[in-house]
Amino acid sequence: xxxxxxxxxxxxxxxxxxxxxxxxxxxxxxxxxxxxxxxxxxxxxxxxxxxxxxxxxxxxxxxxxxxxxxxxxxxxxxxxxxxxxxxxxxxxxxxxxxxxxxxxxxxxxxxxxxxxxxxxxxxxxxxxxxxxxxxxxxxxxxxxxxxxxxxxxxxxxxxxxxxxxxxxxxxxxxxxxxxxxxxxxxxxxxxxxxxxxxxxxxxxxxxxxxxxxxxxxxxxxxxxxxxxxxxxxxxxxxxxxxxxxxxxxxxxxxxxxxxxxxxxxxxxxxxxxxxxxxxxxxxxxxxxxxxxxxxxxxxxxxxxxxxxxxxxxxxxxxxxxxxxxxxxxxxxxxxxxxxxxxxxxxxxxxxxxx
Amino acid sequence: xxxxxxxxxxxxxxxxxxxxxxxxxxxxxxxxxxxxxxxxxxxxxxxxxxxxxxxxxxxxxxxxxxxxxxxxxxxxxxxxxxxxxxxxxxxxxxxxxxxxxxxxxxxxxxxxxxxxxxxxxxxxxxxxxxxxxxxxxxxxxxxxxxxxxxxxxxxxxxxxxxxxxxxxxxxxxxxxxxxxxxxxxxxxxxxxxxxxxxxxxxxxxxxxxxxxxxxxxxxxxxxxxxxxxxxxxxxxxxxxxxxxxxxxxxxxxxxxxxxxxxxxxxxxxxxxxxxxxxxxxxxxxxxxxxxxxxxxxxxxxxxxxxxxxxxxxxxxxxxxxxxxxxxxxxxxxx
Numbered sequence: 001x002x003x004x005x006x007x008x009x010x011x012x013x014x015x016x017x018x019x020x021x022x023x024x025x026x027x028x029x030x031x032x033x034x035x036x037x038x039x040x041x042x043x044x045x046x047x048x049x050x051x052x053x054x055x056x057x058x059x060x061x062x063x064x065x066x067x068x069x070x071x072x073x074x075x076x077x078x079x080x081x082x083x084x085x086x087x088x089x090x091x092x093x094x095x096x097x098x099x100x101x102x103x104x105x106x107x108x109x110x111x112x113x114x115x116x117x118x119x120x121x122x123x124x125x126x127x128x129x130x131x132x133x134x135x136x137x138x139x140x141x142x143x144x145x146x147x148x149x150x151x152x153x154x155x156x157x158x159x160x161x162x163x164x165x166x167x168x169x170x171x172x173x174x175x176x177x178x179x180x181x182x183x184x185x186x187x188x189x190x191x192x193x194x195x196x197x198x199x200x201x202x203x204x205x206x207x208x209x210x211x212x213x214x215x216x217x218x219x220x221x222x223x224x225x226x227x228x229x230x231x232x233x234x235x236x237x238x239x240x241x242x243x244x245x246x247x248x249x250x251x252x253x254x255x256x257x258x259x260x261x262x263x264x265x266x267x268x269x270x271x272x273x274x275x276x277x278x279x280x281x282x283x284x285x286x287x288x289x290x291x292x293x294x295x296x297x298x299x300x301x302x303x304x305x306x307x308x309x310x311x312x313x314x315x316x317x318x319x320x321x322x323x324x325x326x327x328x329x330x331x332x333x334x335x336x337x338x339x340x341x342x343x344x345x346x347x348x349x350x351x352x353x354x
Numbered sequence: 355x356x357x358x359x360x361x362x363x364x365x366x367x368x369x370x371x372x373x374x375x376x377x378x379x380x381x382x383x384x385x386x387x388x389x390x391x392x393x394x395x396x397x398x399x400x401x402x403x404x405x406x407x408x409x410x411x412x413x414x415x416x417x418x419x420x421x422x423x424x425x426x427x428x429x430x431x432x433x434x435x436x437x438x439x440x441x442x443x444x445x446x447x448x449x450x451x452x453x454x455x456x457x458x459x460x461x462x463x464x465x466x467x468x469x470x471x472x473x474x475x476x477x478x479x480x481x482x483x484x485x486x487x488x489x490x491x492x493x494x495x496x497x498x499x500x501x502x503x504x505x506x507x508x509x510x511x512x513x514x515x516x517x518x519x520x521x522x523x524x525x526x527x528x529x530x531x532x533x534x535x536x537x538x539x540x541x542x543x544x545x546x547x548x549x550x551x552x553x554x555x556x557x558x559x560x561x562x563x564x565x566x567x568x569x570x571x572x573x574x575x576x577x578x579x580x581x582x583x584x585x586x587x588x589x590x591x592x593x594x595x596x597x598x599x600x601x602x603x604x605x606x607x608x609x610x611x612x613x614x615x616x617x618x619x620x621x622x623x624x625x626x627x628x629x630x631x632x633x634x635x636x637x638x639x640x641x642x643x644x645x646x647x648x649x650x651x652x653x654x655x656x657x658x659x660x661x662x663x664x665x666x667x668x669x670x671x672x673x674x675x676x677x678x679x680x681x682x683x684x685x686x687x688x
Contacts, residue, residue: 212670
């Protein structure tokens with residue numbers, strides 16, 4: 001029997017205590033659907049899509065701030081594509097384009113910095129979102145801008161760190177499926193420490209084989225009844241993580257309180273530039289006034305992100321909120337839970353639960 | 355003649371006829387190529403198929419072809435999908451003022467070469483010049499007429515449960531080549547468009563297996579979109595074996611980085627064919643003996659279940675839905 005069949009057997013036949021597993025990472029959520037894994041799980045295994053999609057947890061007010069910079073301060077906004085369609089309080093960046101906002105889609109923060117360098121007559125703001133995986137490349141863009149004297153380049157930070165989210169979510173799940181790419185940077189100490197608080201988890205890769213293995217290990221260990229951590233992605237995740245990336249981020253950024261859509265403000269869960277780099281901080285340079293965002297009151301993205309409801313339980317899901325006309329961020333983002341449920345046909349006549 | 359196209363080349367006077375003589379007639383000359391207002395042609399015996407297609411690809415020159423070659427392949431392949439031997443084509447050019455004459459020559463030469471390869475004749479054309487900034491370089495519209503081979507009936511409505519699904523080569527290469535040629539992503543990879551005229555392999559396929567139910571070229575939206583169209587039109591499900599879908603390693607690398615699904619990237623030289631299961635091996639064998647379809651392979655079957663949907667069997671033996679195409683498809687790829 002090969003490894004895949006063995007892991008599959010464990011997941012199909014699991015008959016231990018009910019086990020809730022939170023996929024912290026949006027890429028995991030999508031890969032689990034793409035690989036058809038939910039379909040084969042024993043009814044005693046419950047997957048919960050957690051808060052690990054950077055676009056999904058970005059608050060409405062952040063979109064409003066970006067639109068303020070574009071429309072009131074005439075800045076050129078550079079952003080990852082997914083953010084463009086996320087609704088703000090009134091507009092999305094896409095609809096703001098219709099009112100004259102300059103919004104460019106980039107594939108890395110460095111692309112935005114290079115654009116700024118080549119367009120010295122524009123004030124260029126990169127929308128800096130993401131977890132530990134993405135934050136180092138935001139820092140590199142700022143470091144390059146400082147070295148190149150790209151004075152017209154800024155970032156609007158909404159970078160977040162995972163440990164605070166684990167802490168906020170730990171009562172909503174029996175164990176975490178930790179995001180492999182985050183822990184490739186941070187290492188696994190935080191996961192080991194959580195074991196001390198009774199919180200279990202496995203660190204997982206992203207292929208079908210890796211996900212099956214990690215889930216099989218998770219439920220097998222869970223059955224034993226003691227808190228545990230297992231690194232099931234050792235080819236990428238080392239216990240110490242990436243010291244170079246950690247050192248660069250620590251040198252350039254400092255922790256701050258951060259607002260998470262659906263979860264609220266978590267102390268020290270965000271990252272912002274240190275005062276030495278204030279010239280590149282759009283909030284400081286452009287003097288953005290405090291903005292309180294207003295989400296669509298019917299949207300239940302927050303409850304989805306906390307794992308309290310499935311996307312299908314949201315009254316807007318698939319009716320007024322679709323990938324073509326998204327109301328909430330979880331439907332916009334390619335990593336969002338609602339988008340995965342919708343695209344892979346869960347509860348919409350697809351094959352997943354026929 | 356000038357080095358670039360000017361407004362005068364589109365004004366209908368001396369310079370227009372010079373352009374037609376030196377560029378288009380030089381390349382498209384044949385007994386039916388007309389100087390009159392319309393071409394007069396012998397009628398084919400059987401039913402005819404007719405189609406038209408506009409081409410605005412950017413950039414106009416890309417690894418594996420250019421807009422001229424593409425404009426012949428697109429219409430030839432559309433006719434071929436109906437089992438129609440391409441006979442006559444027309445082409446209409448909209449050229450931007452200032453376009454390099456040498457490039458226009460290169461485009462016309464590619465059209466000549468591709469048309470000759472298929473045996474289709476360019477019988478009429480039109481040239482307009484648009485002011486600087488009014489169109490991107492050159493736009494081409496081609497129209498084609500073909501003679502449907504006797505006893506052949508293909509349609510997206512004809513897929514039947516149990517039929518085999520065949521793709522004639524690796525998927526997503528044109529879309530990937532165009533995306534890289536635009537140089538917007540900072541990715542270096544050597545990917546060549548699959549752009550090719552497919553009448554010859556289709557003719558061979560139909561001679562060997564006349565009852566092919568469906569032939570579609572997987573252009574905009576790629577193989578995935580075509581399969582969803584067929585599933586809807588025939589009221590059937592499509593079940594693919596993920597491990598059988600041919601994807602070039604470099605295409606897989608690029609799409610992996612950008613989060614794109616190769617099944618939804620455009621092809622310009624790939625067909626989806628659906629035929630009775632018992633004929634599938636023979637069909638694949640014939641296709642593999644033809645230029646441009648050497649890597650034909652069976653990738654799945656048509657099912658009664660899951661009507662209107664495309665299902666994939668994954669590498670780990672599970673089944674999953676191929677998500678329907680989203681709205682992030684690339685503009686101006688053909």
